[in-house]
Amino acid sequence: MSDDTRTAAPAATAGGRDFQDLVTARLMSRRNLLVGGALVAAQFALSPAPAASAQPKTQPTGQGFDAVPVDSADRITVPAGYTVQTLAPWGAPLSAVGPAWRQDGGNTASEQARQIGSHHSGTHFFPMGRGAEGSRRGMLLINHESVDPTLLYAGQGAGAQAVTAEKVAKGLAAQGITAVEVQMRADGTWRPTGSARGARITGTTPVTFSGPLTTGHPALQTGDAPVGTLSNSGHGVTPWGSYLACEENTNGWFGTDDPAWRPTATQRRYGLSALGHGQRWHAAVPRFDLARTANEPNRFGWIVEVDPLDPSGSAPVKRTALGRFNHSSAAAGETRDGHVVVYSGDDEDGGYLYKFVGDAPWKSEHARGRSPLDHGVLHVARFREDGGGEWLPLAHGRSVLTAAHGWKDQADVLLRAREAADALGATRLDRPQQIAVSPRNGDVYCALANGAGGHTRAAGPRDANPYGHVIRWQEGPDTAAGFRWDVFVLAGDPAHDAAVGLDEAGTFASPKGLAFDSAGQLWIGTGVSAHSLHQEERRHENLGNNALLLADPRTGTVRRFLTAPRGAEVTGVTGTPDGRTLFVNIQHPGSSTAAWGAPTAGNPRAVSDWPDRERAGRPRSATIAVRRLDGGVIGAA
Numbered sequence: 001m002s003d004d005t006r007t008a009a010p011a012a013t014a015g016g017r018d019f020q021d022l023v024t025a026r027l028m029s030r031r032n033l034l035v036g037g038a039l040v041a042a043q044f045a046l047s048p049a050p051a052a053s054a055q056p057k058t059q060p061t062g063q064g065f066d067a068v069p070v071d072s073a074d075r076i077t078v079p080a081g082y083t084v085q086t087l088a089p090w091g092a093p094l095s096a097v098g099p100a101w102r103q104d105g106g107n108t109a110s111e112q113a114r115q116i117g118s119h120h121s122g123t124h125f126f127p128m129g130r131g132a133e134g135s136r137r138g139m140l141l142i143n144h145e146s147v148d149p150t151l152l153y154a155g156q157g158a159g160a161q162a163v164t165a166e167k168v169a170k171g172l173a174a175q176g177i178t179a180v181e182v183q184m185r186a187d188g189t190w191r192p193t194g195s196a197r198g199a200r201i202t203g204t205t206p207v208t209f210s211g212p213l214t215t216g217h218p219a220l221q222t223g224d225a226p227v228g229t230l231s232n233s234g235h236g237v238t239p240w241g242s243y244l245a246c247e248e249n250t251n252g253w254f255g256t257d258d259p260a261w262r263p264t265a266t267q268r269r270y271g272l273s274a275l276g277h278g279q280r281w282h283a284a285v286p287r288f289d290l291a292r293t294a295n296e297p298n299r300f301g302w303i304v305e306v307d308p309l310d311p312s313g314s315a316p317v318k319r320t321a322l323g324r325f326n327h328s329s330a331a332a333g334e335t336r337d338g339h340v341v342v343y344s345g346d347d348e349d350g351g352y353l354y355k356f357v358g359d360a361p362w363k364s365e366h367a368r369g370r371s372p373l374d375h376g377v378l379h380v381a382r383f384r385e386d387g388g389g390e391w392l393p394l395a396h397g398r399s400v401l402t403a404a405h406g407w408k409d410q411a412d413v414l415l416r417a418r419e420a421a422d423a424l425g426a427t428r429l430d431r432p433q434q435i436a437v438s439p440r441n442g443d444v445y446c447a448l449a450n451g452a453g454g455h456t457r458a459a460g461p462r463d464a465n466p467y468g469h470v471i472r473w474q475e476g477p478d479t480a481a482g483f484r485w486d487v488f489v490l491a492g493d494p495a496h497d498a499a500v501g502l503d504e505a506g507t508f509a510s511p512k513g514l515a516f517d518s519a520g521q522l523w524i525g526t527g528v529s530a531h532s533l534h535q536e537e538r539r540h541e542n543l544g545n546n547a548l549l550l551a552d553p554r555t556g557t558v559r560r561f562l563t564a565p566r567g568a569e570v571t572g573v574t575g576t577p578d579g580r581t582l583f584v585n586i587q588h589p590g591s592s593t594a595a596w597g598a599p600t601a602g603n604p605r606a607v608s609d610w611p612d613r614e615r616a617g618r619p620r621s622a623t624i625a626v627r628r629l630d631g632g633v634i635g636a637a
Contacts (some may be wrong), residue, residue, distance in 0.1 A: 018350075019429045020465055022455060023487060025385040062519070064637035067505035067559040070544025072534060072595075074566045074608045076586070081629050086611045087190050087583070088142060088180055090118040096194035096547035105604070106154035109169035113200055117144030117154065118174040120621040122235030122434075123572035124243060128181070128310045135184075135576035139197060140583065141243050142623055143572065144231035147171045148591060149279065150599050150620050165284045172203030174279035176229050177245050177304075179311035190581070190625045203228035207304070211320035211374040212411040219415055222293045229304050229316060233347070234434045235329030236303075238373075239340060239362055243308040244318075244536040246327035248347055250300035252277030256586035258291035266416050269494055270325075271348070272297055298415060299461050303330050303344065305373065319373040320615065322356050323394065323417035329510075331435035331444070335478075338362060340372040342510035343444060345432025349451050351420045353381040353432050355391055357479050378414065378425040383485060389473065390482045392424045399424060404612035430465045433512040433527075438553060440520040445472045445488060445553075447511035449527060466538065467500075467509040469494030470524065472553075488559060489551065496539040506551075506558030509543050514575040519637060522551040524558070525584075533567075534595040547568050548584060550635050561635065564625070565610035565619070567591040572623075579633040582626040586610075590619030 044306050052568055065079035076084050078573040088523055092100035092115060099111040108116065122143040127134030152174060153167060181195040186428030192198070204227050209215045215226060233248035245441035255276035263272055271289060276282070282289040322330075328347040334340055335569065357379065358365065362372035379391035396410040400423050413420045433570045448471060454465030473485035491509050493499040502508070509532075513525025526546045532538040533545065548562040556633050564570050568589035575582045590608030592598035599606045604618035611622055628634065 005614060006257065014430070018158065019383060020129055020150060020429050020451065020462065022383050022385050022427065022467070025116075026226070026387060026486060028226060034491055053159060058200050063552065063557070063559055063635055064632075065561065065635060067564055068549075068561065069504075070507070070542065070560070071563040072544055072566075074610055075587075076565060076610070077563045077626065078452065079561065079627060083627055083629055085189055087182065088116050088120075088178070088258040089611060090116055090120070090139065090174070090620040092116045092192070092199035094178070094180060094192075094194070098345075100399040102154070103612070105152060105618060106155045106486070107170075109166055112170050112173035113202055113204075115200075116142070116178045116180065117176060117200065118147050118588075118621050119145040120587050120623055121145040121233045121326045121328070122246065123574050123583060123585050123623060124235055124237055124308070125187065125574045125576060125583055127577055128309070132578070137181070137183045137193075137310075138576070140180050140182050140574075141235070141245075141306070141308050141311070142180070142243050142585065143235055144178065145231055145233050145571075148588060148599075149175045149385045151590065151604055156602055159277050161264050163280045163284045168281045168285045168288075168484050169204070171279070171281070172230075173230065174202075174548065175231065176205065177204040177243075177306060177311070177316075179198055179306075179308065184581070186479060187223070188627055188631065192606055197311075201306065201311060201316055203230050205229065206315045207299075207318055208315045208372060209299075209302075209318045211322075212409075213320040215234065217411060219295060219411070222287070222295050222299075222402055226592075228299075229318075232299055232304075234327065234329035234344075234451070236332040236342065238305070238332045239334050240366065240372075241308070242341070242496045244330035244332060245304045245306060246330050246344065247300050247302055247304065248326045248328055249277075250326075251297065251309055253279060254288050254290050254297055255280060255282045255283050256289050257283065257289040258289075261291040261631045262614060263290075263306050266419060266604050267294075267297070268415075269422075270297065270301070281311050298324070301325055301327070303327055303342070305371075306316045317371075319371070320411070320414055321374050321378065321379045323354060323375055323414050324566070325354075325417050326351065328433045329446075330371065331437055333437050333442075334362065338351045338364075340376070342373070343435040343437075343446075345429070345435060346528065347433060347449075350428040351432050352418070352426045353429060353446060354417070355379045355381070355479075357499070365461055369397045378417065379479065379537070380417075380421040380424060381483075382425060383427040387484055387486060388482055389485055391426075391479050392421075392425070392426060394420045405585050413528060429467060436514040436516050436522065438520060438522075439516055439554070441474075443472050443553070445470055445514055445522060447514050447524070449512050450529075462497065462499075466532070466540075467497070468511050470511050470514070488553070489556065492632045493542050495542060505560060506549060507543060508547055508549055508558070508560070510546075512569065513571050514546075517575055517635070518577065518579050519636065520553065522553055522566055523561075523573045525573060527569035527571070527587075530567060530591055530593040548573065565589040566596055566608045567619070568610075568621075575634065577634070580627065580631060582634045583625060584624050585621070586624060587621050588619075589621065596610075
């Protein structure tokens with residue numbers, strides 16, 4: 001579920017253009033607005049900006065490491081002078097008294113709910129203490145995106161007849177969020193403390209809804225109280241320090257065996273189908289049967305707010321003003337006058353880019369006892385060929401989002417945010433993934449993983465976009481002023497695409513994870529799909545396993561810092577305030593691949609046995625801690 005190229009659901013568009021058409025025009029344009037690797041500060045002026053190449057340069061920078069080569073081995077590689085420690089693997093107990101991980105996958109659902117979840121994705125380190133102490137101890141919050149049934153359960157695979165309520169319960173317990181307190185020892189290694197602050201938020205944790213759709217809203221009613229967060233992918237951190245978890249591909253858990261069931265237009269637009277993604281949870285748990293609980297899917301696809309220092313102290317809150325779709329990111333910040341801003345992409349081929357802006361300064365909202373995330377306007381992006389763009393408000397009563405056009409109220413607009421964006425003619429993108437805001441100048445970056453294409457183009461870098469790219473934009477003085485955008489890096493293999501300007505030290509494909517460090521350098525994690533890894537027929541034979549790269553936005557230089565085990569993606573990245581520890585999530589090592597086959601109940605280690613290397617074990621997603629042997633700042637010269 002987490003790494004396949006997704007097919008866009010049918011969209012009733014009104015003037016929206018494929019983003020690749022715009023990229024083509026921008027890369028061919030003489031008015032490229034990238035100068036010296038940075039967006040021109042005066043690009044809102046009427047005069048055109050100087051011309052320059054949109055491709056990253058390859059000259060040396062201040063990055064203090066030699067790029068690691070592409071790799072196909074079942075291991076993690078990092079530059080000389082660095083060390084890697086497995087810190088928080090799937091199944092590790094949150095408490096010092098257990099329950100212990102079982103190598104055969106035999107932990108029960110109840111035990112899994114007290115262990116670290118699977119399929120690690122977005123993550124953030126929250127310091128506990130001031131100064132140096134804040135870089136030695138903190139809360140690590142980890143999202144868990146999915147499960148692999150063959151590896152999750154002991155002794156048997158995930159055949160249709162094998163679905164039971166206990167297996168669904170374990171799948172629910174393996175997803176959600178892990179909060180674990182971690183501390184650095186005197187020797188520089190990290191350990192979970194086993195403190196009472198550790199907690200799991202799973203697919204059965206009670207939740208509340210706030211904003212235009214509250215918990216009591218009719219569209220959220222099923223006869224049971226709402227519980228659970230699922231398919232948690234990207235994340236964000238608010239200006240006031242809360243953690244935002246993104247529900248992404250939740251539609252895949254639903255299905256039905258009722259031959260009379262037919263999806264509504266909205267259900268079809270949100271990817272709901274009788275087959276789902278093949279897990280067949282509906283056969284054992286009515287909650288996931290579309291014919292029996294039609295409103296249950298409406299409870300998912302939101303951004304969830306959690307207190308990172310007290311994750312079990314109150315119910316997680318789903319903030320409905322941020323819209324419902326496959327949230328891949330929740331990059332939060334604030335405007336010059338203190339209004340909260342949250343950027344998020346919709347992870348589907350043809351998905352949109354969204355931006356929420358609070359109505360009032362967030363500090364004044366808190367002073368009034370109101371959540372800044374409940375009061376504001378969600379916008380969707382429309383990109384222009386000339387490098388400009390507009391934020392279109394998804395506001396009931398404006399443009400075509402009126403009762404006369406079938407929109408009941410603001411809650412209806414947000415519940416059907418995809419359809420609202422369709423109606424406004426927003427720009428379709430190639431699977432928008434994580435978004436990051438530069439601490440240097442406020443430029444915003446978004447990873448676009450890949451796209452199927454299929455449209456005829458007279459010229460340009462690609463028709464289909466199998467490799468993806470990273471875009472960036474600079475906001476105008478206010479939301480109405482729009483933004484200016486360009487391509488930061490076009491990913492891919494220069495041997496197959498001459499438009500790619502990367503050298504051997506920095507080639508990559510399918511960017512998904514983005515994160516800035518305190519020095520203003522951009523970390524890029526990749527998620528090439530299992531059917532493309534190392535495949536010559538898909539022109540990925542030179543790109544190796546998935547990787548983590550470091551890019552300098554000032555020069556465009558990209559260098560490969562880390563390579564992942566077989567079958568794995570590199571997902572969340574976060575660091576300590578002093579920059580001397582980098583936490584990296586390695587997701588689903590050992591998953592089914594075209595290159596190495598698939599794990600089976602009899603041989604779960606067929607693709608990978610990382611990180612345990614146990615003959616009787618199985619591969620495990622994990623958070624790793626990367627440090628320099630000399631204790632220096634990661635990536636620095």
